[in-house]
Amino acid sequence: MTDSASSAMDTRPASRLSSRSSLRLFLLSNEFGLLVLIIVFAALFHGLANGFLSPFNLFALGRNAAVNILIGLSMMTVLATGGLNLAIGAMGVAAAMACGWLIEGAGLAWPLAVLGGLALGAGLGVTNGWMVVKTGLHSFIITLATMSIFFGAMIFLSQGESYRALPAVFSDLGRARVFTFVSPMFLIAVGTALVLSVLYRYTVQGREMLAAGARPEAAEMSGVRVERTVIACHMLSGLLAALAALLLTARNGAAIPSMAGQLGQDWLLPAFLGPVLGGTLLQGGKVSVLGTCLGAFLVTMLTSGLLLMQVGAFWVQSFLGILLLLAVMIDKGRRSYLRRRNLA
Amino acid sequence: MPSLTRFVRTDWFGPLLACIVAIAIIQSVSPTFLSLANIQVLLLALAVNALIAFSQMIIIAIGQMNLSVGAIGGLAAIAFAGAMEVWGLPAPLAALFGLIIGLACGALNGLLVRISGMSAFVITLATLSIYKGVNLGITEAQAFYGVPQAVKAFGSAVIAGPVPWLVAPTALVAVWLWFMLRRQPVGRFILAVGGNEHAAELSGVSIARTVVTAHAISGLLAALAGILLVARLGVGQPSIGDDWLILSFAAPVIGGAVLSGGSVSVAATLLGVVIVAIITQALVLFSIDPYLTQVILGGLILAAVSFNRLRESRFIGRFGRA
Amino acid sequence: MNGEAIFEARDIVKTFPGVKALGGVGLSLMPGSIHALLGENGAGKSTLIKVVTGVHRPTSGELRLDGRSVDFGNPRDAIAAGIGVVHQERNLIPRFSVAENIHFESFGANRFKPIDYRRLNESAAEWLRMLDLDIDPAMSVTELSTARMQLVEIAKALSQKSRVLLLDEPTASLTSGETDTLFEILRRLRDNGTSLVFVSHKLEEVEALCDRVTVLRDGQNACESQSAEGLTRKDYVRLMIGRAESGSGWRKRDTRAAPQVLGLDDVASGLGHSGVGLSVRAGEIVGLYGLVGAGRTELARVILGQEPVTQGTVRIDGEAVRVADVSEAIHRYRLGYVSEDRKGEGLILQHSVLANAGVPIWRKLAGRFGFLSDATVRAAVLPYLTRLEVKTPSLDQTTANLSGGNQQKISVAKWLAAGVRLLIVDEPTVGIDIKTKAYLHDLLRELADGGTAILLISSDMPEIVALADRIVVMDAFRTKGSIENDGDYTTMSEKIMTRIQDRTPSGTSSGIGETARCA
Ligand SMILES: Nc1ncnc2c1ncn2[C@@H]1O[C@H](COP(=O)(O)OP(=O)(O)O)[C@@H](O)[C@H]1O
Numbered sequence A: 001m002t003d004s005a006s007s008a009m010d011t012r013p014a015s016r017l018s019s020r021s022s023l024r025l026f027l028l029s030n031e032f033g034l035l036v037l038i039i040v041f042a043a044l045f046h047g048l049a050n051g052f053l054s055p056f057n058l059f060a061l062g063r064n065a066a067v068n069i070l071i072g073l074s075m076m077t078v079l080a081t082g083g084l085n086l087a088i089g090a091m092g093v094a095a096a097m098a099c100g101w102l103i104e105g106a107g108l109a110w111p112l113a114v115l116g117g118l119a120l121g122a123g124l125g126v127t128n129g130w131m132v133v134k135t136g137l138h139s140f141i142i143t144l145a146t147m148s149i150f151f152g153a154m155i156f157l158s159q160g161e162s163y164r165a166l167p168a169v170f171s172d173l174g175r176a177r178v179f180t181f182v183s184p185m186f187l188i189a190v191g192t193a194l195v196l197s198v199l200y201r202y203t204v205q206g207r208e209m210l211a212a213g214a215r216p217e218a219a220e221m222s223g224v225r226v227e228r229t230v231i232a233c234h235m236l237s238g239l240l241a242a243l244a245a246l247l248l249t250a251r252n253g254a255a256i257p258s259m260a261g262q263l264g265q266d267w268l269l270p271a272f273l274g275p276v277l278g279g280t281l282l283q284g285g286k287v288s289v290l291g292t293c294l295g296a297f298l299v300t301m302l303t304s305g306l307l308l309m310q311v312g313a314f315w316v317q318s319f320l321g322i323l324l325l326l327a328v329m330i331d332k333g334r335r336s337y338l339r340r341r342n343l344a
Numbered sequence B: 001m002p003s004l005t006r007f008v009r010t011d012w013f014g015p016l017l018a019c020i021v022a023i024a025i026i027q028s029v030s031p032t033f034l035s036l037a038n039i040q041v042l043l044l045a046l047a048v049n050a051l052i053a054f055s056q057m058i059i060i061a062i063g064q065m066n067l068s069v070g071a072i073g074g075l076a077a078i079a080f081a082g083a084m085e086v087w088g089l090p091a092p093l094a095a096l097f098g099l100i101i102g103l104a105c106g107a108l109n110g111l112l113v114r115i116s117g118m119s120a121f122v123i124t125l126a127t128l129s130i131y132k133g134v135n136l137g138i139t140e141a142q143a144f145y146g147v148p149q150a151v152k153a154f155g156s157a158v159i160a161g162p163v164p165w166l167v168a169p170t171a172l173v174a175v176w177l178w179f180m181l182r183r184q185p186v187g188r189f190i191l192a193v194g195g196n197e198h199a200a201e202l203s204g205v206s207i208a209r210t211v212v213t214a215h216a217i218s219g220l221l222a223a224l225a226g227i228l229l230v231a232r233l234g235v236g237q238p239s240i241g242d243d244w245l246i247l248s249f250a251a252p253v254i255g256g257a258v259l260s261g262g263s264v265s266v267a268a269t270l271l272g273v274v275i276v277a278i279i280t281q282a283l284v285l286f287s288i289d290p291y292l293t294q295v296i297l298g299g300l301i302l303a304a305v306s307f308n309r310l311r312e313s314r315f316i317g318r319f320g321r322a
Numbered sequence C: 001m002n003g004e005a006i007f008e009a010r011d012i013v014k015t016f017p018g019v020k021a022l023g024g025v026g027l028s029l030m031p032g033s034i035h036a037l038l039g040e041n042g043a044g045k046s047t048l049i050k051v052v053t054g055v056h057r058p059t060s061g062e063l064r065l066d067g068r069s070v071d072f073g074n075p076r077d078a079i080a081a082g083i084g085v086v087h088q089e090r091n092l093i094p095r096f097s098v099a100e101n102i103h104f105e106s107f108g109a110n111r112f113k114p115i116d117y118r119r120l121n122e123s124a125a126e127w128l129r130m131l132d133l134d135i136d137p138a139m140s141v142t143e144l145s146t147a148r149m150q151l152v153e154i155a156k157a158l159s160q161k162s163r164v165l166l167l168d169e170p171t172a173s174l175t176s177g178e179t180d181t182l183f184e185i186l187r188r189l190r191d192n193g194t195s196l197v198f199v200s201h202k203l204e205e206v207e208a209l210c211d212r213v214t215v216l217r218d219g220q221n222a223c224e225s226q227s228a229e230g231l232t233r234k235d236y237v238r239l240m241i242g243r244a245e246s247g248s249g250w251r252k253r254d255t256r257a258a259p260q261v262l263g264l265d266d267v268a269s270g271l272g273h274s275g276v277g278l279s280v281r282a283g284e285i286v287g288l289y290g291l292v293g294a295g296r297t298e299l300a301r302v303i304l305g306q307e308p309v310t311q312g313t314v315r316i317d318g319e320a321v322r323v324a325d326v327s328e329a330i331h332r333y334r335l336g337y338v339s340e341d342r343k344g345e346g347l348i349l350q351h352s353v354l355a356n357a358g359v360p361i362w363r364k365l366a367g368r369f370g371f372l373s374d375a376t377v378r379a380a381v382l383p384y385l386t387r388l389e390v391k392t393p394s395l396d397q398t399t400a401n402l403s404g405g406n407q408q409k410i411s412v413a414k415w416l417a418a419g420v421r422l423l424i425v426d427e428p429t430v431g432i433d434i435k436t437k438a439y440l441h442d443l444l445r446e447l448a449d450g451g452t453a454i455l456l457i458s459s460d461m462p463e464i465v466a467l468a469d470r471i472v473v474m475d476a477f478r479t480k481g482s483i484e485n486d487g488d489y490t491t492m493s494e495k496i497m498t499r500i501q502d503r504t505p506s507g508t509s510s511g512i513g514e515t516a517r518c519a
């Protein structure tokens, strides 16, 4: 440490040192690991299961991955604050149902209805964030409660009925293909991820979110408006959850109250799998947009591959749980290695 | 007078007051509320829900959370029913089998939390889907209907008046938990780890052993809840436990449990369960849309945690000035 | 040296990620002796104690008890071997009773045997009585003051009847009466053959109590386990800081003509301040001296808008203002605050040097829609990091991995980069090595020469006397007037202490008068 320390001025030796070690850091990173796993499993499934790399399967994969990526990103934005959001599924479904009602019940044009759905998602997120900030309670218990409230209210208002008479744009979006095997839904998810990358890397707002998440006291004393920033993170989470649910609506061709399971709980596992596999810290202050996308993609791919190999859908759930455990354990090992080497 | 203030300051005084007020209001509007039949329905719900709440409470005591309470309960329930239907085991052995499965699942949670050093949230989310997947993988989402008559009878029999047999195990568990958390070193260790893990460790408490113990107890209680539910329903449904998550947090939180750990109360949690049961029951009596139950449960949790927060900060404020 | 050492630590090395806290330290304890363990903040005293008591495993080195090598895997092993400790931080189980906390260890014997609280209370009461403590053993420890918690922990350590007892700064929060009682007991224990280790910053206490001494400096032995006979306060200081108490570097600076940057007039706050008067001119260093708990850090929070002003006026550049929040204080009024809690509040340890140094100016540097690149931030902060000679392999290095001195330089550099007009520095050199400390002192003077107004909060009287142009004394959330500094430690410390002990409220009015004059 101190013996090899050079002053901030000597940029030349410092940069040489950092480019060498940054290659090693990249090879040790979650993102690289995930990339390797994706390639390995793609090859494996290609060999074992017929038609894994067929255009149709790739298209279906992209469609499912799009939803999982957005769900993962939605959780990631709140993980950045050191909190979490159990209400993602409930918020998403509520937003999609609102969109359905705006079209079928209120007779709005679909673009307005979609905007309405997204706005509701963002609004519910703001509600969460506001309560977290004002009560000073952990977001776990707040979002546990609002998950129940949002979902209950949605079911009460919709009486559990689906909206199935949606305009053709929705099912068109679900069915359309670009270059024979890419779903436009996948492109939407990737585009969203790019926007988020720019947010965290190149804007004050994104940087402040990370600073506030890593150490709220220090961020506050350095001029960051922590409360506002935390609310913004929750708002972003709601917005992304709404987008995920709208894409799911497009895929299903209908807005269905149960599309995220009881209370929206079915989204919890994918929501954590993506970010945790991708190296987002649960303590907050560090996110990896690329990692979350790759993680979500890997999860989607494994699910699809296992189903193609006729592993029962129920066992796949167990398998994903084990995957999450493995990811956690490997991450622990990696981190302690980095710490011993003083690399992180 | 001092005995009165001590009474007021106990952790169960607030919930008790809320309970009495709620009962009084509902009774005045709907006189059938305290009918024997209704009390029996309430007690049946209490028997299972209290165990679910205790299962979460013991984990809140160490400052963690357990998302897999429902999954463990469901797995134990189908293990119990399946062992009787498929293997033809006698009910007591089948129940023991279910309990052991719950205990093992809980202990595994604790071990994984300890080894990984990760937040219990993520670990129990992972095991939740593992246990649930195993449950569905075995049953293929089909219920076990071959529950013996004796078990069904136990589920509906009454000891006396409106008091069903089903509350007996729950009452025993409540007394045991109360005794353990108040009087036995094991219980004190659990609370100490939740209150100040570092201090507990410095005083020679094995954190690993305590955390695993708490999770094992949690698994055991969840399993017992699942088994009692099979007895009450008369079928081993794989969906048992799916809706326990909110329920498991609501009662301890209404009972004033401190989520950061170190302070839970068996009596207050029990009263929390009663409050939830009363309100759910009242919704039925007033024929309010059952869909609203979720909204009200969520609202109750929010109200309770905010209230606890206020109480705790007043407490800290006083302590800070001292 | 008469007799055999009961306990020995040899060549103890302890490294934490990025920090070498102990680099080959020795300590040898005799039975029936009180051993002083001295050193500046951050010298490694607490770390050594934690190694000895099984909290930390040493990276290398050997512990020997009764001449045999021992290995403590955890605190339990050390307790079982008869080594008791009262750590610097409080370690009580909240909401548990005093008696239960005192006897907590004894529960381990049988995990299921019901606890007999009556017996527990009776036995705890005895230990409390021994410390002249009038505390109900059945009372919850959460209701105790910090000083009393400390005493309960001492009672707890005594109840274990340890052969070796280590006390890490036990008197830091005790009154002199409580300290006297404690010393009596420690002497009694010593006479009964217990080997005691005593850590304190109050050298008078060390001189009164200890017969042997070990001094640590930057994780090394400056002297190892020698007799305290013949050693004086001067020798201790020389051993602790590596040289004699040197000239303070104070120089006379005249800023009377400069305009006032910050003025507080009869300010009261929601935190309990009242009658606070204070003025800092451009280029002036005003020292805010007071004992721990006098309300100085809290006053900084009030100035920064984190806590509301309930009465009186705050002037910035002569204009009465109401600072809404910290963000406004920084971005609009250009105030800066170097926190005493460097790791909790001063820096985001998990983030890089670049990110930390840039936080306050991100908003200023950002283009439309808040766009901002690393290169922009780098260009803005690098000159200041270079000027402060921050030692880091790269700007992307995580700040957690830097030494305390470098961390502190970053937390100062970020305010230089932000171009603040008033910098509030709170205990800037606690836990910082001597060289960096002198460097930071020079830097603060240089900053003031450049026109920055500086409000220096410090409990280190020599530091205040070395740096300040004027010293404002604070006690019990009130200011007690200001004193022109003449740089002479002896006379200044006397004047300051007289102000603090002056319990009449007149101090307040003189404080206000002073502000009015310079406003
Ligand atoms: N758990 C820890 N992790 C990292 N660094 C530590 C830890 N404990 C102490 N240190 C560092 O070790 C050095 C010595 O600290 P300490 O033993 O507390 O000093 P003292 O008690 O003499 O004031 C300091 O630089 C401190 O920052």
Ligand SMILES: [Mg+2]
Residues within 6 Å of the ligand: C042, C045, C046, C047, C088, C168
């Ligand atoms: Mg110390």
